[in-house]
Every structure is written in C-alpha cells, then in structure tokens.
Amino acid sequence: MKKQLYWMLSAFLLLSVTVNAQVEYVTDRPRVEDVNDPQVTIRRIELTDKYTVIYMTFQSDKQPRKQMQLPPGFKLPPGFKLPEQQGDNTINFEPGSRLYADQGARSFKFIKAENIPTEKRRDVVAGERVDFAAYFERLDPGITVFDLFECSDRQRQNSTCFNFWGVHVINPKKPPVSKPKPATPTPAKPPVQTKPAPVTPAPVDTVVATPTLALKGTVLDQKTRKPVAATISYRLISGAESTGGAADSVRTQPGNGQFAINAEALSVYALTVTAKGYFGQTDTVTVLRVEKVYDVSLVPIEAGAKITLKNIYFNVSKYDLKTESFPELDRLVKVMRENPAMAIRLEGHTDILGDFDANVELSRNRVNEVKRYLVQKGITPDRIETIGYGPSRPINTNKSLKERPENRRVEMVVIKV
Structure with missing residues (x-):
C-alpha cells in the first residue's frame, strides 16, 4: 500500500512540474526509426523553455520469468548462492543517459526522472505497466531528429537498455530577431488653409489580401x-x-x-x-x-535505377514489417502495376553490431518479408529478386549512433522495365 501511494504521489508531482513549465512544442507518439527494447515506447515529447521531457511506458511481460532451476540431485557448495536473476522483472533509468544529435556532435545531459528510479532497480510484476518521464537539457532549436542513449550493454549485462534511434520531434528553428527601424521624424504641420478644402468623395472600401x-x-x-x-x-x-x-x-x-x-x-x-x-x-x-x-x-524508372525505400520499418533484430511500412510499399505496388514488365531486386543491409552471419540472415529475411507483402498485393514472385548483404555494404563509417541506423536499410534496384 505504501509503495502504491509513493508512485501515485510521484505521478502527481510529475504532472505539477509539467503544468508549471512553459511548453513550446509537443510531439505525440513520435516516429522512431529503431528501438533497443520493444517493451518501452515513447508516448509523448514536450519541449519546454528549459527541458526536453520524454514520456515513456514500460510494459512488462504478462508471464513471469522462470527462476533458475538446479539439475536433480545437484547441491550447491557451502556458502554459495545462486545469483539473483535480473532482466525484464526490474527496471531503472541510468543517470548517465544522453540525447545525441548531428551524428553525435551535439549531446544533451540527463537532468532527472519521474516515477522510475535512477540508482537501484525496482521490481516489476508480470503484466505491469509503468508510465515514467525523463528530463534532459533542452534540444537546440532546429534539431528534429535525435538518439536517446540510456545505457550500454556493459552497463547492464542482464537486462535491456532503453535506447532509441532516429526519434523525430517537432522543433523548428527560431526566426531571426529583426532590429527595430529608426523612428521617422514627424513632418511639420502645414499652414492652416484660409479657404475651405474641396469636398472629395469617400473612398470605396477595399479588401487587403492577407500575406501568406x-x-x-x-x-x-x-x-x-x-x-x-x-x-x-x-x-x-x-x-x-x-x-x-x-x-x-x-x-x-x-x-x-x-x-x-x-x-x-x-x-x-x-x-x-x-x-x-x-x-x-x-x-x-x-x-x-x-x-x-x-x-x-x-529517380526515373529505368533499368539500373536504385533507390532506398526510406519508410520501411522493422522491430529490433526481427523481420516482421511494421504497419508504418505499408504506405511506402503500396506506392511501390502501384508503380509495378503501372509498369507490368518491370522487374526489381530488393537488397537488405544492416549495421555492424552483432554477429556477421546473423546480420546477413536478418537482412535476407527482411527483404523476403518485403517480397511477401508485394506478392500478397498481386505482384508475381518472378518479378522480384532478393539478396541480403548484412553489414558488408555500409554507406557511412558506422561509428556514431546517428550513422548506424542509416545502414539498416532496404534498397531497390530496377533490373528491367
């Protein structure tokens, strides 16, 4: 009961702080290019006059994790204890978190968190939902895409980091401050006329167009x-x-x-x-x-043309298509219907993180999943070739948090038209 009251009070304080802050821009359910832990989602981002406030939700698995079991008849040596199992059943938010932008050239420090601990991890029961917020330094105006780096695998070996790549946010640049024009001197009043001025007709009302x-x-x-x-x-x-x-x-x-x-x-x-x-x-x-x-x-539709399908999204380390990918693929279906002789090759690519062979297999599965979607829409399978290159053909150095998501891509090459 005390723990429940504590979290209710924390949520109330969080709301009070947000209300008192001056919110400049709000992005509800921002587009995220990649996420490290699918159990964590970003619901809302508020840019205030001081902070970048990121509201997140952690949804625990509905089934509790199984505890480690010893083989039958096996006994532990005297004084030896099994390590406590950590993972999806405990959460915290690392105080060393950062927001990165411009390929890591600019970073913004973590300030505080609400409704989630930053030092010791707290227990999460099976099926529990935890709504929390993380406060960072205010993003510079004009930064519309950033990465949230909460921890590294070395920091948290037995559970998943809350890392996000390619978070899109509304944050336009501030317009330049215009300097006030110097005051125009008031002309001297004309001498008083001795004769009455001629009567002029009243001007006809005119509509002034509002500039857009x-x-x-x-x-x-x-x-x-x-x-x-x-x-x-x-x-x-x-x-x-x-x-x-x-x-x-x-x-x-x-x-x-x-x-x-x-x-x-x-x-x-x-x-x-x-x-x-x-x-x-x-x-x-x-x-x-x-x-x-x-x-x-x-890009003209001709043999040899190559484009990157920019709006194709998958879950982390998986190949099932997200629904946000369907509009882009539907446009490709329309093009192929309008060009019935057109044949294409889908090429899958990943970044350098993880096992090389596993990445090659992942890239192959992803382009095959794209092909499956196109075939379901009526495109014959013999018009679509697929190949997975894994991390072997990067388009940048793969060094920064910004560059690695750019290498996780699906490219299309026109074989014939």
Whole structure:
C-alpha cells in the first residue's frame, strides 16, 4: 500500500512540474526509426523553455520469468548462492543517459526522472505497466531528429537498455530577431488653409489580401536535372490549423517544374511528389516564419535505377514489417502495376553490431518479408529478386549512433522495365 501511494504521489508531482513549465512544442507518439527494447515506447515529447521531457511506458511481460532451476540431485557448495536473476522483472533509468544529435556532435545531459528510479532497480510484476518521464537539457532549436542513449550493454549485462534511434520531434528553428527601424521624424504641420478644402468623395472600401507564406520548390530529374511535370500532394499534420483532414494537391508549372503552396507558419506538412515514369518521394517539411524552399529530385524508372525505400520499418533484430511500412510499399505496388514488365531486386543491409552471419540472415529475411507483402498485393514472385548483404555494404563509417541506423536499410534496384 505504501509503495502504491509513493508512485501515485510521484505521478502527481510529475504532472505539477509539467503544468508549471512553459511548453513550446509537443510531439505525440513520435516516429522512431529503431528501438533497443520493444517493451518501452515513447508516448509523448514536450519541449519546454528549459527541458526536453520524454514520456515513456514500460510494459512488462504478462508471464513471469522462470527462476533458475538446479539439475536433480545437484547441491550447491557451502556458502554459495545462486545469483539473483535480473532482466525484464526490474527496471531503472541510468543517470548517465544522453540525447545525441548531428551524428553525435551535439549531446544533451540527463537532468532527472519521474516515477522510475535512477540508482537501484525496482521490481516489476508480470503484466505491469509503468508510465515514467525523463528530463534532459533542452534540444537546440532546429534539431528534429535525435538518439536517446540510456545505457550500454556493459552497463547492464542482464537486462535491456532503453535506447532509441532516429526519434523525430517537432522543433523548428527560431526566426531571426529583426532590429527595430529608426523612428521617422514627424513632418511639420502645414499652414492652416484660409479657404475651405474641396469636398472629395469617400473612398470605396477595399479588401487587403492577407500575406501568406509559401512552401515552394522545383521538381527535377535526378539524372538529367531537367524539370519534371509532377503532382505534389500535401497535408498539414502539425500546426494551429491542423485538423487531420484529407490531403490537397498542386501541379508543377509547365516547362520549369516549379510549384508553390500557401503554407501556415510554424507547421509541419506531409508531402508526396509523384510523376509518370518516376519513383515517387514522400517526406515531412517544417515551415517556420519565413518562406520555405523544398526542391525534389525524382529517380526515373529505368533499368539500373536504385533507390532506398526510406519508410520501411522493422522491430529490433526481427523481420516482421511494421504497419508504418505499408504506405511506402503500396506506392511501390502501384508503380509495378503501372509498369507490368518491370522487374526489381530488393537488397537488405544492416549495421555492424552483432554477429556477421546473423546480420546477413536478418537482412535476407527482411527483404523476403518485403517480397511477401508485394506478392500478397498481386505482384508475381518472378518479378522480384532478393539478396541480403548484412553489414558488408555500409554507406557511412558506422561509428556514431546517428550513422548506424542509416545502414539498416532496404534498397531497390530496377533490373528491367
């Protein structure tokens, strides 16, 4: 009973601290590229005037862990005790945690945690849910992707670290402070007229157009750098006017590939750029208080073309597809239906962590899972080849927390069209 009251009081204090802080930006259920422990999820991130507050949930397994059993007839030597089993049945949050951004060039220190201990580990019963929060130094404005490094395997040998890679958060740059203009001297009053001024008709009311920001750019062929006639679908996903409604769209201007969208300041838009004969591109774009320029290079659909399927997600060390991957794969299905002679090769890649052979097998299983999804959507299996390279073909040095997730990718190569 005392323990329950303690955690209830902790949760109340957590709410009090958050309410008193000035919240600048909120990201609910942020997109996470990879996580070390699937039992831990990030529910919400608040950027206040002082802190980066990350609200997390730990969900314990419903079945209790089995205790170590000795073989029949085996007796322990005098004075020897079995080690206490640690793992999913105890939790804590390491005080040496950090947030990293820009490939580890910038880091932000851990400040405190609420509703979870930072020194000794606390017991968690089977099926228990623990909601807690971790406070870090405030992210610099403009950092929209970071890694949460809670501990290393050396720090915690018998349980899993709460590490997250590629956490996406709303955190636009602050607009530059404009200097006040010097005051204009007041002109001297004209002399009083001795004759009455002629009567002029009252001006007709005019409507002054409210200025709007522009989200604009140019769509080009990645190979030839020539303009492309494309359709840009856009949807406001975060901002004062965000309603979660359907997407709208505009087309590029004939001849120059340029487009422009009326945008809301301090908002985030989801953009999808499509064009006949090209692979589409999807991205999120943040608009601040100034005009935003977003140029797009589309890859033509031709033999030898190679693209990275950016929005393909798997659970850590597993090959089952997450539902967030389906929109990207559905777009690929549409392209292959529109090009019935098109054949592709899916190439799987991992980072360097773990056993080499296991990583090769994991990459092979992941691309086979992508193939299975495409086949379920009606694409014949003979149009899709698969190969797993594991960690053998990295695109960077693999040294930092930022670089390693970039190597965990699925690439597609067009064999023929």
